[in-house]
Amino acid sequence: MSTTFSSLPIVDLAPLQAAQGPSDSELKDLSTQLHNVFATTGFAYLVNTPLTFRHADVFGLALEFFNLPQEEKMSLAKQSFRKGNTNTYRGYFPTQPEQASDNLKEGFEIGSTTSVETRSNPTRDSRFDLSEPNVWPAKDSYPSRQRLENFYSELQILSSRLLSLLAMSLGKPADFFDPYLTDSLSTLRLLHYPPGETAATTTPSSSNDTYSRDNTTTPPPEPSDPVKLSCTPHTDSGILTLLHQDSTGGLEVQDSSGKWVPAPYIPESIVVNIGDLMAKVSGGRFVATMHRVRAPPASAISVDKQPDAKMKDADGSRAKFGRFSVPFFFEPGENCVVRAVDDDTGSGIVYGEHMRAKMKTWVEYN
């Protein structure tokens, strides 16, 4: 049950780093901790994760992409942004200030590196191919492709381990959700929020026009508290989200009373939250919490970015300014039938159909 809170809990994943693996009692303890945070705040920080990527590595990968010339980024744009392109689901999306002044972000998304041919029975329609291959800049423009793919794999493995712990916490065997992950559609997204002067002052939008797999819903009104947003209030739609945010700040999470609680930067931490799908699968025990991002101030340049040699601004790119974040949306396969763990009625929803229906309401696909 969602609760009030004034800060997010911290879950220490150090036991997952042990060479000999966690003990049974450590696993049980982690499972209970995760259950408790996801049943209350729905959001937590993870520290001492087993990832080999440090924050500087992660934001280096993002900066290298966003510092590419705009035309090169647009050559990777999804079809809804560049008609001649064939990629419908993976690739680049630019900021769209004319569509949503409270949703100012550019992004680059990749899915699994498993080739589509090896995937079982993808259901395609003419508009969106959820299993389409990734698109990439030329090798010498983006030498970090392999590292980004490795990062995706590490995040998928970590998410799977967390999902096993959640299965245990719901009274199921650790491998209960393994079938969900056949041909998983997880997405790794690099995000850049340009500095605040371009973001309009706004009361939070009631539009559903987020550029993402986010589920944007109407937040409670805040007439006395107009804020500049660059990511409009939403819940995420999948199983879990693992978020790397830089030190700019601005992420806020809504508690059950409607209050927005800051989720400030904690060095080397990952923010984790439950998506709509996992809230449903848990039979309502876990909560998919609303969150948003304040527009970064015009002066925003976080310490993570400063020492990087790639900061040179040859083409006038302003990518070094603003906020960077890297969410990983952990999602099941397209053909996965999703139902609540204790629901024996046989009903369920096919995840791919659910995603396609949702995408029709997102501005980037219309």
Ligand SMILES: O=C(O)CCC(=O)C(=O)O
């Ligand atoms: O940039 C952030 O910190 C959050 C992004 C987010 O919530 C999303 O992309 O779903």
Ligand SMILES: [Fe+2]
């Ligand atoms: Fe989100």
